[in-house]
Amino acid sequence: MSPAFATAQESVPTLTVVAPLFNESQNVRPLVEWILQALETYPKTFEIILVDDGSRDGTWNEVRSAAADPRVRGLRLGSNVGQTAAMMAGFDNALGQVIVSLDGDLQNDPRDIPALVAKLDEGYDLVCGWRHQRQDKLILRKIPSWLANRLIRRLTGVPIRDNGCSLKAYRRELLQRIPLYAEQHRFIPALSASVGARITEMPVRHHARRFGESKYGISRTVKVLSDLITLKMITTFRSRPLLGFGLATLPALGVALVFGGLWVFSLTHFGPEKADALVFPGAGLLVLGVAFYLFMLGLVAEVALSSERGDASDIPNAWEVR
Amino acid sequence: MSAPQILMEPATDTSGPRTVAGSGFISVVVPVVERADDLLAVYRAFGRELDALPQEHEFLFVFDGSITPAPELVTLARQKEGVRILRFAREFGETAALQLGIEKSRGDLIITLPAYFQVQPEGIHRLLDGVSAGADMVVANRSPRLDGWLNRIQSRAFQSIIGGASEQRFHDMACGVRVMRRPVAQALPLYGDLHRFIPALALREGFRVDEVAVPQHPGDARMRVYGPGVYVRRLLDIAAFFFLAKFTEKPLRFFGLVGSLFIAAGTVLSLVLFIQRVDGQGIANRPALLLAVLFLALGVQLMGLGLVGEIIVHLRAPHRRAYRVRERA
Numbered sequence: 318m319s320p321a322f323a324t325a326q327e328s329v330p331t332l333t334v335v336a337p338l339f340n341e342s343q344n345v346r347p348l349v350e351w352i353l354q355a356l357e358t359y360p361k362t363f364e365i366i367l368v369d370d371g372s373r374d375g376t377w378n379e380v381r382s383a384a385a386d387p388r389v390r391g392l393r394l395g396s397n398v399g400q401t402a403a404m405m406a407g408f409d410n411a412l413g414q415v416i417v418s419l420d421g422d423l424q425n426d427p428r429d430i431p432a433l434v435a436k437l438d439e440g441y442d443l444v445c446g447w448r449h450q451r452q453d454k455l456i457l458r459k460i461p462s463w464l465a466n467r468l469i470r471r472l473t474g475v476p477i478r479d480n481g482c483s484l485k486a487y488r489r490e491l492l493q494r495i496p497l498y499a500e501q502h503r504f505i506p507a508l509s510a511s512v513g514a515r516i517t518e519m520p521v522r523h524h525a526r527r528f529g530e531s532k533y534g535i536s537r538t539v540k541v542l543s544d545l546i547t548l549k550m551i552t553t554f555r556s557r558p559l560l561g562f563g564l565a566t567l568p569a570l571g572v573a574l575v576f577g578g579l580w581v582f583s584l585t586h587f588g589p590e591k592a593d594a595l596v597f598p599g600a601g602l603l604v605l606g607v608a609f610y611l612f613m614l615g616l617v618a619e620v621a622l623s624s625e626r627g628d629a630s631d632i633p634n635a636w637e638v639r
Numbered sequence: 640m641s642a643p644q645i646l647m648e649p650a651t652d653t654s655g656p657r658t659v660a661g662s663g664f665i666s667v668v669v670p671v672v673e674r675a676d677d678l679l680a681v682y683r684a685f686g687r688e689l690d691a692l693p694q695e696h697e698f699l700f701v702f703d704g705s706i707t708p709a710p711e712l713v714t715l716a717r718q719k720e721g722v723r724i725l726r727f728a729r730e731f732g733e734t735a736a737l738q739l740g741i742e743k744s745r746g747d748l749i750i751t752l753p754a755y756f757q758v759q760p761e762g763i764h765r766l767l768d769g770v771s772a773g774a775d776m777v778v779a780n781r782s783p784r785l786d787g788w789l790n791r792i793q794s795r796a797f798q799s800i801i802g803g804a805s806e807q808r809f810h811d812m813a814c815g816v817r818v819m820r821r822p823v824a825q826a827l828p829l830y831g832d833l834h835r836f837i838p839a840l841a842l843r844e845g846f847r848v849d850e851v852a853v854p855q856h857p858g859d860a861r862m863r864v865y866g867p868g869v870y871v872r873r874l875l876d877i878a879a880f881f882f883l884a885k886f887t888e889k890p891l892r893f894f895g896l897v898g899s900l901f902i903a904a905g906t907v908l909s910l911v912l913f914i915q916r917v918d919g920q921g922i923a924n925r926p927a928l929l930l931a932v933l934f935l936a937l938g939v940q941l942m943g944l945g946l947v948g949e950i951i952v953h954l955r956a957p958h959r960r961a962y963r964v965r966e967r968a
Binding site for chain 2: 371377380381384390391392393394395396397398399401402403405406409410496497498499500539540543544546547550551555558562565569596597599600603604606607610611614617618621622625
């Protein structure tokens with residue numbers, strides 16, 4: 318191996334730690350120090366990417382001074398785009414083959430990073446942190462989160478207990494397969510499972526917030542519910558939307574049949590004076606219309622799909638059996 | 640829609656961009672769409688202000704199909720290299736005119752000006768100063784305003800309706816006087832009639848947008864009352880903008896909410912009917928059942944539409960990023 322090649326390899330970090338920050342100026346310095354300390358004995362090269370998600374409190378100045386360390390890089394986003402997009406900015410710029418994300422608020426413990434990465438090397442594409450002793454408000458954070466996690470688990474069938482924990486380790490190829498948008502960071506395990514990733518979870522430490530304020534409240538419940546419907550739809554019927562819409566027409570057809578039956582029944586049993594009542598056939602035709610409409614929507618979805626698909630990322634992930 | 644066609648370009652037009660790297664060449668784009676004053680006067684007044692700057696500048700007048708350029712202006716464009724006239728073959732509107740002007744301009748900085756005096760020409764320096772101070776786009780806020788009360792109420796109402804959809808509050812989004820860096824101009828997702836929302840669009844694309852007060856020109860302060868069709872179109876524009884701002888990434892949050900309201904109404908009505916039926920009242924000859932079924936049907940259809948939207952958004956996700964990196968360290 319030529320020396321030039323060796324140095325080139327050395328300069329490319331194998332591990333990238335991504336931390337999105339929104340108005341966390343007080344937390345930047347301790348966070349970076351903590352991560353560096355935790356990775357002091359890490360045998361391979363690593364980098365830290367701090368993503369300033371349009372903060373308005375001097376977070377960027379802190380990031381800049383932290384970036385004096387060659388292992389730390391900073392990205393400043395033009396405006397506040399939210400946690401998912403900020404994480405995506407970090408992922409897109411990461412050089413490592415292994416990527417770890419964590420919260421910028423010091424609630425995750427960087428000392429868990431080496432263990433997560435070691436777990437990943439056992440043959441997983443995604444290792445999720447599980448905050449088994451979560452240090453947050455019970456009513457506002459823990460109970461909604463417990464309910465949401467149960468619902469996600471039931472609906473997606475992915476047995477991860479803590480979808481909301483930001484501390485996760487990913488293989489680079491996985492992140493290239495699941496382009497995250499909107500607020501999908503909550504559904505990373507389910508989305509990963511849908512492309513065939515090997516997923517596991519492990520308990521991680523969790524600390525109470527020291528500085529600054531939490532950016533989330535209970536108001537997101539409705540959004541999460543709507544996003545869950547989407548997730549279920551997309552992960553199940555991504556490659557065959559017509560089947561999804563086709564299945565949805567079945568209950569509509571069933572209801573239409575019931576109304577039709579009622580009409581025939583009222584015709585035959587109550588005589589012609591009831592036959593003038595158009596309510597049952599009318600309702601039946603309406604529902605029949607819905608079924609027809611859903612089928613057509615499925616066709617529209619197929620058209621959209623056929624015009625956008627066709628690259629390798631459509632093929633599910635698999636690994637060699639040895 | 641067919642691509643806008645350029646009918647007229649002055650013979651003096653030098654093809655290919657000239658080398659202006661780093662020098663801060665300024666392009667002034669003037670869409671000439673509905674209302675137009677004496678364009679030569681506009682050119683002279685603003686040109687005089689720009690002459691005082693070290694940077695070179697050019698003027699691009701983009702004429703909509705319905706307006707014919709005055710012969711004096713055409714003569715000027717033939718004589719001066721820094722004046723160009725483009726003209727659509729038919730009416731395409733202000734947004735298309737701005738798009739074409741931006742596309743054909745060569746400047747590192749782009750100034751958009753209405754085809755009439757909206758602000759005092761000296762005010763342009765305040766906008767340029769704002770860009771020098773680090774903003775990606777600076778828009779004018781006509782203040783002090785000389786308009787009559789009716790126009791003020793109109794524009795106040797317009798601004799406060801849009802205010803809810805934008806993260807940053809703009810006081811005079813309808814003002815056509817703006818200065819922007821070239822990358823901003825090229826990143827603007829313009830189509831339809833979205834030019835009225837340019838500051839908010841730039842903000843959403845992740846750029847820094849500032850607003851500076853510039854005195855209104857007395858000529859701008861004339862009474863503006865429009866036909867009802869114009870107001871309806873404006874309201875539809877606002878609705879489109881609202882929807883795009885809030886739900887482009889998550890269509891189901893909108894359609895799902897409206898759809899579930901319909902489904903809830905339909906379910907409640909059905910339950911009431913069911914209880915009445917059990918109670919012994921006939922429902923077969925009452926339109927209430929039709930209404931309940933109609934509500935349910937509408938709700939399901941809206942949810943279905945939202946899901947198709949979600950599928951399209953999901954399919955486009957690999958090619959789209961919601962963030963823009965402003966700075967690296």
